[in-house]
Amino acid sequence: MKENRKAWAFLAPSFLGVIFFVLIPFSDAIKRSFKEAMGGKFVGMDNYMNVLHNEAFRIAAQNTSRFIIICVPILLLLSLVLAVMINNLKKHRSFFKTSFLIPLAIPVSSVVFLWKVVFHQNGLLNGALSVIGLEGYDWMSTKAFPVLVFSYIWKNIGYDMVLWLAGLDGISQTMYEAAAVDGANAWKKFWYITLPGLLPTVFIVTVLSILNSFKVFREAYLIAGAYPRDNNIYMLQHLFNNWFTKLDIQKMSAAAVMLALIIVAIILILQRIDTKVDRKLDIE
Amino acid sequence: MIILILLSVLTVLPLWFVITGSFMGSGEFSGNFKTVLNDTTGKVSWPFLPLYPTLRSYIELLLDSPKFFIVFWNSCKQVFPSLLGQLLIAVPAAWSFARFHFKGKRIIFTIYIILMVMPFQVTMVSTYLVLDRIHLLDSHLAIIIPAIFSTFPVFIMVKFFKAIPRSLIEAARIDGAGEWKLFINIGIPMGAGGIISAMILDFLELYNAIEQPLNFIKTTSLWPLTLYLPGISVQKAGISLVASVVMLLPALLLFLYGQKYLEQGIMVTGIKE
Numbered sequence: 437m438k439e440n441r442k443a444w445a446f447l448a449p450s451f452l453g454v455i456f457f458v459l460i461p462f463s464d465a466i467k468r469s470f471k472e473a474m475g476g477k478f479v480g481m482d483n484y485m486n487v488l489h490n491e492a493f494r495i496a497a498q499n500t501s502r503f504i505i506i507c508v509p510i511l512l513l514l515s516l517v518l519a520v521m522i523n524n525l526k527k528h529r530s531f532f533k534t535s536f537l538i539p540l541a542i543p544v545s546s547v548v549f550l551w552k553v554v555f556h557q558n559g560l561l562n563g564a565l566s567v568i569g570l571e572g573y574d575w576m577s578t579k580a581f582p583v584l585v586f587s588y589i590w591k592n593i594g595y596d597m598v599l600w601l602a603g604l605d606g607i608s609q610t611m612y613e614a615a616a617v618d619g620a621n622a623w624k625k626f627w628y629i630t631l632p633g634l635l636p637t638v639f640i641v642t643v644l645s646i647l648n649s650f651k652v653f654r655e656a657y658l659i660a661g662a663y664p665r666d667n668n669i670y671m672l673q674h675l676f677n678n679w680f681t682k683l684d685i686q687k688m689s690a691a692a693v694m695l696a697l698i699i700v701a702i703i704l705i706l707q708r709i710d711t712k713v714d715r716k717l718d719i720e
Numbered sequence: 721m722i723i724l725i726l727l728s729v730l731t732v733l734p735l736w737f738v739i740t741g742s743f744m745g746s747g748e749f750s751g752n753f754k755t756v757l758n759d760t761t762g763k764v765s766w767p768f769l770p771l772y773p774t775l776r777s778y779i780e781l782l783l784d785s786p787k788f789f790i791v792f793w794n795s796c797k798q799v800f801p802s803l804l805g806q807l808l809i810a811v812p813a814a815w816s817f818a819r820f821h822f823k824g825k826r827i828i829f830t831i832y833i834i835l836m837v838m839p840f841q842v843t844m845v846s847t848y849l850v851l852d853r854i855h856l857l858d859s860h861l862a863i864i865i866p867a868i869f870s871t872f873p874v875f876i877m878v879k880f881f882k883a884i885p886r887s888l889i890e891a892a893r894i895d896g897a898g899e900w901k902l903f904i905n906i907g908i909p910m911g912a913g914g915i916i917s918a919m920i921l922d923f924l925e926l927y928n929a930i931e932q933p934l935n936f937i938k939t940t941s942l943w944p945l946t947l948y949l950p951g952i953s954v955q956k957a958g959i960s961l962v963a964s965v966v967m968l969l970p971a972l973l974l975f976l977y978g979q980k981y982l983e984q985g986i987m988v989t990g991i992k993e
Contacts, residue, residue: 439820439821439822440820440822440823442820442899443816443819443820443821443822443825444816444822445816445899446812446813446815446816446819446820446899446903447812447813447816447817447828449808449809449812449813450809450810450812450813450869450871450874451813451828453809453868453869454831454832454835454869454871456850457847457850457865457866457869458835458843458846458847458866458869459831460850461843461846461847461849461850462843462846464846464849464850465845465846465849518724518727521723521724522724525721525724531728532724532728533979533983534976534979535728535729535731535732536727536728536731537975537979537982537983538731538732538735538972538975539731539734540924540975540982541924541968541971541972541974541975542734542735542968542971542972543927543928543945543946543967543968543971544928544930544946545928545930545945545946545947545949545950545964545967546738546949546964546965546967546968547734547738547964548949548950548964549738549957549960549961549964550734550737550738550741552756553753553756553764553766556755556756556764558755558756558763558764559756559764560764560765560766563763563764563765590731590734593731594731595986598983598986598987599986599987599989599990601987602986602987602990602991603990637990640989640990641990643837644837644989644990647837647839650839650840650841651839653930653931654928654930654931657930657934658930658950672841673839673841673931676841676844677931677934677935680844680845680848680935685845685849688844688845689845689846692841692842692843692844692845692846695839695841695842696838696842699837699838699839699842700834703834703837
C-alpha cells in the first residue's frame with residue numbers, strides 16, 4: 437500500500453498531464469465522431485461513412501498504405517545489410533555508423549532547397565542520368581513517390597541500422613565458433629545463426645519503421661506543399677492537414693479514430709507473430 | 721567495403737552540398753541555379769566546392785536579416801521549455817515505472833507505449849480541441865504543453881533506470897535514505913545516460929517539428945525555423961542555404977557530441993522487457 441503511494445507521487449504529474457491533455461481530449465474526439473457538427477445530434481456511423489466514401493480519403497489511404505508496404509521492407513533489408521556489413525568490420529565501425537546516422541540529425545527544412553535542385557526537371561539527378569544516357573523526369577510533379585521513398589530511407593537507415601546492430605550484439609559468439617568448427621561457411625552462418633537470432637528484433641524495427649514513415653509528410657509538405665501536383669504522394673497526413681484547415685472536426689475525429697484502430701491492430705498482429713516466433717525458438 | 725564507402729558517401733553528400741553551397745557568392749549561386757530559381761531551361765550545377773568561396777551570404781543573413789533572429793529565437797522558445805518540462809515531468813514518471821510495483825502499472829505503461837507510437841495525425845484533433853478550450857492556440861505554449869507530456873522520453877528512461885542494480889538502491893535505503901533522496905542521489909546520476917539519450921532524441925524531434933507549429937500556430941511571426949526556412953523567397957535563395965547551415969549546425973554538433981547517447985537511446989527502444 438505504501439509502495440503504491442510512493443509510486444503515484446512520482447508518476448502523478450506525468451499521468452495527470454496525459455489524462456488531461458491526451459486521454460480526455462481523445463475521448464471527446466471519439467464522442468464527436470458519432471455526432472453532428474451543428475447541434476451535436478447523435479448520428480451513429482454517418483461521419484465514418486462520410487470519410488470512407490470520401491474520394492480524397494480513398495486516394496490518401498491508398499497512397500499511405502502503398503508507401504508503407506513499399507518502403508518499410510526496403511528499409512528493413514537495406515539497413516540489415518548495412519548492419520551486418522558494419523558488424524563484420526574490424527576497423528572504422530564508428531566512422532560508418534556516424535555517416536549513416538547523420539541524416540537523423542539534419543532538419544528536413546535544411547535540405548529542402550537541395551532536394552529541389554536535385555529533383556528539378558533540369559536538376560542534378562536528371563543531369564547525372566543524362567550522362568549515362570537515361571531520360572529524366574520532372575520528379576516533383578510526375579514522379580514524386582520515389583523521391584519520398586529515397587528521403588525516407590535516407591533519413592531512417594541509420595536508426596534501423598543501430599537497432600539491428602543491437603540485435604546482432606545479442607547473438608552469442610559461441611554459436612558462431614561452434615559453427616566454424618563444423619565447417620560452416622559465412623552464408624550458412626548467416627542463414628542458420630544470424631537470421632534466427634535477429635527475429636526478436638524484427639518486431640520492434642518494423643513497428644518503429646512504420647511509425648517513422650508517417651513523418652515523411654514533412655519532406656512531402658515542404659517540397660510539394662499542401663496539394664502536391666503529383667497525386668501519388670497525397671497522403672493521409674495531407675488529408676488531415678487540409679481537413680484541419682477547414683476545421684472539419686467531425687470528419688477528422690472519425691478518421692483519427694480509424695487510424696488509431698488500424699495502428700493498434702497492426703501492432704497487435706505483429707506482436708502475435710512475434711510471440712509465436714518466440715515460443716517456437718524456445719522449443720527449439 | 722567499397723559498397724560501404726560508396727553508400728556512406730552518398731548518405732553524407734547532401735550535408736556536404738548544403739555546407740559548401742552556403743559559401744557561394746550570390747553571383748555564383750544564381751548562375752548555378754537559375755534554371756531552378758526561375759524555371760527556365762538549362763542545366764543546374766552544384767560544384768563540389770564553390771569556385772569563389774565567400775562569407776557574403778553569412779554576413780547578409782547574420783547582420784542584415786533581423787527576421788532570422790526572431791525565428792531562431794522562436795525555435796529556442798519552443799524547444800527548450802519543452803525539454804525542461806520533460807525533465808521535470810518525465811524523469812520522475814520513468815523512475816516510478818522502473819522502481820515500484822503498483823496497482824495499474826501494467827495498463828498505464830501500456831497506455832504510454834501506445835501513445836508513444838501514435839503518429840501526430842491521430843492526436844491532432846484532440847490536441848487541437850483541448851488547446852482551443854484552454855485558449856493556448858496560436859502561442860508557443862501550443863507547442864510546449866503537448867510536448868511536455870510526450871510519453872516517449874518516459875519510455876526511454878524507464879529502460880535505463882531499470883538497469884540500475886537493485887542492491888545499490890537497497891543499500892542506500894537501509895542507510896536511511898528516503899524515496900526522494902534515492903531518486904536524486906542514485907536514480908538521476910546512475911540514469912544520467914538515459915536522461916541524456918532521451919533529451920538528445922527529443923531535441924532532434926522538437927527542433928525538426930513541422931506538423932505542430934503548422935497546425936497550431938497561425939501567426940507567422942511565431943513560426944519556428946522549420947517553417948520559415950522553406951518560405952524564404954526565390955530572390956533571397958542565396959541566404960536560404962546559409963540559414964539551412966545555421967539551422968542544422970546545433971543539431972549536428974549535438975549529434976556529434978552525443979552520438980554515443982543517441983545510439984544507446986535507439987538501442988533500448990529495441991530491447992524487450
